[in-house]
Amino acid sequence: MLKxxxxxxxxGAYKAVRNVDIEVGKGxxxxxxxxxxxGKSTVFKTIGGLHxxxxxxxxxxxxxxxxxxxxxxxKTGIVQCAEGRKLFPRMTVYENxxxxxxxxxxxxxxxxxxxxxxxxLFPILKxxxxxxAGSLSGGQQQMLAIGRALMSKxxxxxxxxxxxxxxxxIVAQMFEVIKQINKTETTILxxxxxxxxALHIAHKGYVLENGSIVVxxxxxxxxxxxxxxxxxxxx
Amino acid sequence: xxxxxxQIFNGLTVGSVYSLVALGLTLVYGILHIPNFAHGALYMMxxxxxxxxxxxxxxxxxxxxxxxxxxxxxxxxxxxxxIFYPLRxxxxxxxxxxxxxxxxxxxAFAQFVWGADYQTMPTPYGQVVSVMGLTFTMQRLLIIISxxxxxxLLFLFLKKTFIGSAxxxxxxxxxxxxxxxxxxxxxxxxxxxxxxxxxAIAASLSSxxxxxxxxxxxxxxxxxxxxxxxGGMGSIPGAIIGGYILGFAESLGATxxxxxxxxxxxxxxxxxxxxxxxxGLFAKGGHS
Numbered sequence: 001m002l003k004x005x006x007x008x009x010x011x012g013a014y015k016a017v018r019n020v021d022i023e024v025g026k027g028x029x030x031x032x033x034x035x036x037x038x039g040k041s042t043v044f045k046t047i048g049g050l051h052x053x054x055x056x057x058x059x060x061x062x063x064x065x066x067x068x069x070x071x072x073x074x075k076t077g078i079v080q081c082a083e084g085r086k087l088f089p090r091m092t093v094y095e096n097x098x099x100x101x102x103x104x105x106x107x108x109x110x111x112x113x114x115x116x117x118x119x120x121l122f123p124i125l126k127x128x129x130x131x132x133a134g135s136l137s138g139g140q141q142q143m144l145a146i147g148r149a150l151m152s153k154x155x156x157x158x159x160x161x162x163x164x165x166x167x168x169x170i171v172a173q174m175f176e177v178i179k180q181i182n183k184t185e186t187t188i189l190x191x192x193x194x195x196x197x198a199l200h201i202a203h204k205g206y207v208l209e210n211g212s213i214v215v216x217x218x219x220x221x222x223x224x225x226x227x228x229x230x231x232x233x234x235x
Numbered sequence: 236x237x238x239x240x241x242q243i244f245n246g247l248t249v250g251s252v253y254s255l256v257a258l259g260l261t262l263v264y265g266i267l268h269i270p271n272f273a274h275g276a277l278y279m280m281x282x283x284x285x286x287x288x289x290x291x292x293x294x295x296x297x298x299x300x301x302x303x304x305x306x307x308x309x310x311x312x313x314x315x316x317x318i319f320y321p322l323r324x325x326x327x328x329x330x331x332x333x334x335x336x337x338x339x340x341x342x343a344f345a346q347f348v349w350g351a352d353y354q355t356m357p358t359p360y361g362q363v364v365s366v367m368g369l370t371f372t373m374q375r376l377l378i379i380i381s382x383x384x385x386x387x388l389l390f391l392f393l394k395k396t397f398i399g400s401a402x403x404x405x406x407x408x409x410x411x412x413x414x415x416x417x418x419x420x421x422x423x424x425x426x427x428x429x430x431x432x433x434x435a436i437a438a439s440l441s442s443x444x445x446x447x448x449x450x451x452x453x454x455x456x457x458x459x460x461x462x463x464x465x466g467g468m469g470s471i472p473g474a475i476i477g478g479y480i481l482g483f484a485e486s487l488g489a490t491x492x493x494x495x496x497x498x499x500x501x502x503x504x505x506x507x508x509x510x511x512x513x514x515g516l517f518a519k520g521g522h523s
Binding site for chain 2: 050079081088102
């Protein structure tokens with residue numbers, strides 16, 4: 001479904017991502033592991049069109065998307081929950097969700113149905129629909145960011161560190177929700193530092209270090225890999 | 236008491252014009268995050284274009300205003316595309332200098348085309364009316380009513396339509412706007428279009444009670460900056476309320492303190508409000 005072939009991204013003289021190959025199959029949950037500064041967010045931003053790759057190509061459903069604008073990429077069915085959530089803080093929860101449906105703005109009925117599904121997945125968002133997004137707790141903001149992304153009815157969802165800064169109980173809920181979203185035929189590419197929880201729900205994974213992929217394999221293979229166990233699983 | 240009521244009415248008139256100009260300025264600030272000094276030039280162009288449409292082409296006042304709004308709106312779009320868009324990754328000081336450059340260019344252009352003389356804009360609403368002891372021209376009443384109508388329309392557009400909400404969303408988090416598929420280029424152009432149209436209507440409404448001349452935007456734009464600083468940079472309610480606060484302060488100050496110092500009240504207010512509330516009255520709260 002999504003294929004990155006030899007993707008490199010450079011900021012001035014600094015190469016943030018080097019020759020990265022990633023493949024995400026339809027219906028999969030794929031995790032991208034790596035420490036802070038490994039290049040995970042850069043990879044995500046490049047897929048989303050916020051950065052341009054200096055080398056390589058990105059294909060989605062057989063079409064090249066690496067020259068497309070962020071708005072065009074959202075229209076092809078790739079949506080992203082960025083690190084830091086990027087909500088509209090002085091808009092209400094409801095208004096944020098509605099903005100998530102911006103590309104479907106003419107299909108009022110469909111928007112209603114999707115909104116209903118998002119409220120079912122996150123009842124707290126329905127309860128707080130008239131509150132300002134900026135007044136929500138960290139966990140609620142993360143739910144809103146995911147809910148807003150779902151409003152665009154994505155085929156592929158990029159989740160950048162959804163568990164960062166959240167209480168352990170909320171993190172567990174968040175991963176449960178990601179599994180549920182995946183069951184509704186949404187493919188997921190997940191960037192995480194919480195390797196243990198991520199690998200438990202993922203089908204396969206990649207480890208990114210200093211901008212390059214150093215290990216890749218199925219979740220079982222990554223669990224069994226000594227380097228991964230030492231570096232990310234605390235073994 | 237009658238004088239007081241009369242001055243409140245005058246304050247409403249002046250405040251309406253200030254609010255319209257400040258609204259355009261604050262909308263662009265929300266998108267660009269730079270103060271658009273050239274906004275005063277758009278205001279001046281709005282005055283001249285309406286005047287020209289009326290005197291040269293013999294068009295009716297309202298039709299002339301509509302044409303002026305479209306032309307100045309398009310000038311705003313052109314300004315965004317040709318000047319500000321190419322500077323989007325440049326240090327902010329360059330946008331500011333470019334804005335001042337546009338201001339000077341447009342003023343010189345106006346002087347070249349229309350001359351440096353002060354010109355009077357005719358109005359079909361020059362009748363003097365007396366209601367409950369208040370005496371005013373219909374033009375002043377028209378300014379107040381038109382401003383309220385424009386504000387309501389703008390509010391409905393920004394709050395009730397997807398495109399309008401996208402402008403607000405973009406001003407709150409540009410990257411977030413990209414993430415939901417908003418075409419930020421189109422939104423920036425649309426914002427400049429609206430901003431230009433607001434400047435044009437403000438100038439066209441106020442010109443019959445003031446005059447049209449190349450420097451007519453100077454004081455108005457300076458005061459509009461005071462308003463958006465008082466109201467909180469980028470805040471829409473702040474621009475509206477700030478505009479009226481300034482209008483009232485000026486007209487009451489001119490009557491009860493001194494007419495000679497009328498233009499200084501804006502800046503005294505600025506100093507006072509920033510002393511007690513440095514972020515402005517409607518500072519943007521919340522976090523993401």
